[in-house]
Amino acid sequence: MILLLPADPMRPRRPDEHFAAEAAAARDLGFDVVLVDHDALARPADPEGPAPVRTVARTTATGAAFYRGWMLRAGRYAALAAVLRERDIALRTTPEQYRRAHELPGWYADLADVTPYSVWTTGADRAGFDRARAAFGSGPAVLRDYTKSMKHHFDEAAYIADVADADAAWRVASRFLELRDDEFVGGLVLRRFERFVSAEVRTWWVDGRPALVTAHPDTPGRPVPADVDLSEVAPLVAALRLPFVTADLVLRDDGRWRVVELGDGQVSDRPAGTDPADLLAALRPAAR
Incomplete structure (x- = not known):
């Protein structure tokens, strides 16, 4: 049983301080703790490209593994899985399952009955956003991308008072894209506002x-x-x-x-x- 955790960027033989308690608990429970260089894994400009071979610390442990760490794009998770396979370590969650x-x-x-009604785009262009708005109809919505909202900037970059107001909706979307910057993932998602x-x-x-x-x-x-x-x-x-x-x-x-x-x-x-x-x-x- 293997638990993969991010290494401390300044002390790479130790777990990142945020995950230190999980490392200690894992060892007490009998997990093999293996450290991952998150920065090296996330660094490549191509999110679908290969991971550096030294992303994962040397270990003799093999078998099934879970990762507990900072968020990864789906392409970077797949790259991590490929490096681990070369060491006979199999992530319990496959890259396809991770993306899903x-x-x-x-x-x-699959969860449509228990989650707010949603429509989304592929990419971040205005034309695609307007098509999504048309499919959504009218009324208030909360904006996000495929993985994250900007709920801490709710009024300026998340809440759209009426999706039918094209210019006002795009102002919120533009601010969202500005704040997400290169962390933007996939497309723009409109979710029906619920109280x-x-x-x-x-x-x-x-x-x-x-x-x-x-x-x-x-x-x-x-x-x-x-x-x-x-x-x-x-x-x-x-x-x-x-x-x-x-x-x-x-x-x-x-x-x-x-x-x-x-x-x-x-x-x-x-x-x-x-x-x-x-x-x-x-x-x-x-x-x-």
């Missing part, structure tokens, strides 16, 4: 089964409601047949829990105050 969980178009259709009445909770799923319910990393101090209802979401997440994902849920004003984000669990942040052993213990059987 990490990018909204990969999971949206929520709770903080987000992060649910963790291993092989389609709920393993943990935690606070969201953006609100680690908010208590997790005792009555989070997974009955609608659980069969849909299970049907995805993905090894390790997170689903961020929030309560809508009509009392239904809604999925606002699905993500690959390997690059989903663990909120402060959550014991890393609780998460890693759930991964240990899945790595066999």
Whole structure:
């Protein structure tokens, strides 16, 4: 059982400080901890190009592995998987599965009943955006790309009061693209605005089964409601047949829990105050 973690950029033989607690918990649980040079992996200008051969630290460990680290583009994750295969290490989540969980178009259709209505573009041009607006219709929307919103810049780069207002909508999209810059992924996504009445909770799923319910990393101090209802979401997440994902849920004003984000669990942040052993213990059987 192998856990891959980012190395500290200044002390490459140690895990990145953000993941140090996970490294210690993993060793206590019997994982082999192997460090990855995240900066070298993410550096190539071509996101689909090969990874440097020295991306992964030397190790004698072989077998199944999970990655826990900073977000990677799908092409860079595939490059990491290729380097690992040469060392007889197999990521438990394949590159195809990673892309499906990490990018909204990969999971949206399967979760459409429990997530806001969405349309998206391929690329970031105005013409494609206008076609997406026409398909969306009218009314308020939240803008994002395939992997991330700019919710911390909600009024200027996320919220569109009426998608039918072409110029106002494009101003928000332009600001979003400016802020995302070279981190923009895939295309522009319009998601129907819904009214929520709770903080987000992060649910963790291993092989389609709920393993943990935690606070969201953006609100680690908010208590997790005792009555989070997974009955609608659980069969849909299970049907995805993905090894390790997170689903961020929030309560809508009509009392239904809604999925606002699905993500690959390997690059989903663990909120402060959550014991890393609780998460890693759930991964240990899945790595066999």
